[in-house]
Structures are given as C-alpha cells and as structure tokens.
Amino acid sequence: MPVVDVGVDELESMRLNILEKLSQGEAAQKMGVHQSTFQRTLRMGLEKVTDALVNGKSIFLEGGEVNMPGGDGTGPDGTGPTGARGQGRRGGGNRPGRGAAAPQNCRCPSCGHLEPHQPGVPCSQAKCPECGSQMVRG
Known part of the structure; x- marks a missing residue:
C-alpha cells in the first residue's frame, strides 16, 4: 500500500489551525515560526492527508517520538491549547526531531x-x- 509521510510539524499546524481554531498568525506565533512558513507547512500537511484519504494511501507520522496522552487532542507534548512549547521543527525543547x-x-x-x-x-x-x-x- 502506498504511504504518505506527514511530519509532526505538519500535524501540529493542522491541529492548531483546524482543531484549536487559531488564525494562521496566532498558530505561527505559537509554533515559533514565520506566518509564511506556517502557511506552507499547513498546506503541505493538508495536501498529504487529502492525497491519502482520496487515493487510499496509508499515513505515516514521521519526525521522532510523539506522545499524545489520552488521545485528547492536547498536542504532541500534552500541555493543552495554552501551554504548548511552540518551538516548531528546529526550535529546541526536548522533543526529538528528525533523526533523533x-x-x-x-x-x-x-x-x-x-x-x-x-x-x-x-x-x-x-x-x-x-x-x-x-x-x-x-
């Protein structure tokens, strides 16, 4: 079965914009990236997920270990909508990135x-x- 690779940054951008209902500017600020970077990341993630759903492909989440406590939508670090680190892909923190x-x-x-x-x-x-x-x- 064909696979679509979705990065944790793409997943986080979709979560913030769609589930948290943040504007792109607010979400970009929360992730610690420029709005244009956030916009590209969001679009790439949406394109990949749409491709997988429409064309019957598997979705593989890549970019390191992701912990979603309880599956309650609180995000990769489980701190909820107001406490996320907002570090983006290269911003640091203790979340492993690609290759970690x-x-x-x-x-x-x-x-x-x-x-x-x-x-x-x-x-x-x-x-x-x-x-x-x-x-x-x-």
Missing part, C-alpha cells in the same frame, strides 16, 4: 529488502533496488 529516534530502515513490502533510512528523505520516495517496488518505513 533510533535508526530505522526502509523496507520493500514486496520482497522484504532493507535499506538504511536516510534522514529527511521519506522512504516512500525510494524504489527497491532488488525489485523496483516503492519502499515503506520499517
């Missing part, structure tokens, strides 16, 4: 071939060198 998790592989779902995952490059963009199928994370 244990090393992972890209796997071919057809033949099982494994390749080391390249940080910043979604596995779904790679083709299996053995059989040519689209790779997946894991």
Whole structure:
C-alpha cells in the first residue's frame, strides 16, 4: 500500500489551525515560526492527508517520538491549547526531531529488502533496488 509521510510539524499546524481554531498568525506565533512558513507547512500537511484519504494511501507520522496522552487532542507534548512549547521543527525543547529516534530502515513490502533510512528523505520516495517496488518505513 502506498504511504504518505506527514511530519509532526505538519500535524501540529493542522491541529492548531483546524482543531484549536487559531488564525494562521496566532498558530505561527505559537509554533515559533514565520506566518509564511506556517502557511506552507499547513498546506503541505493538508495536501498529504487529502492525497491519502482520496487515493487510499496509508499515513505515516514521521519526525521522532510523539506522545499524545489520552488521545485528547492536547498536542504532541500534552500541555493543552495554552501551554504548548511552540518551538516548531528546529526550535529546541526536548522533543526529538528528525533523526533523533533510533535508526530505522526502509523496507520493500514486496520482497522484504532493507535499506538504511536516510534522514529527511521519506522512504516512500525510494524504489527497491532488488525489485523496483516503492519502499515503506520499517
């Protein structure tokens, strides 16, 4: 099954704008990024999720460990709508970013071939060198 990789920054931008109903300016400020960066991140996330829903693709959340306590919509750090760190992708804090998790592989779902995952490059963009199928994370 084809996979769409959604970053935690894209997920957070959708959460703030859609679920928290913050304006793009307020959400950008909360994430600690410029409004134009927030707008691009939001659009990319919405395009990816829409592609997955319309075209029957899996959604893979990438970018490190994400803790959503109780699944109550309080965000990746669980502090709620008024206490989020707002650090964005590169802003620091103690949330791991890309490459901070244990090393992972890209796997071919057809033949099982494994390749080391390249940080910043979604596995779904790679083709299996053995059989040519689209790779997946894991």
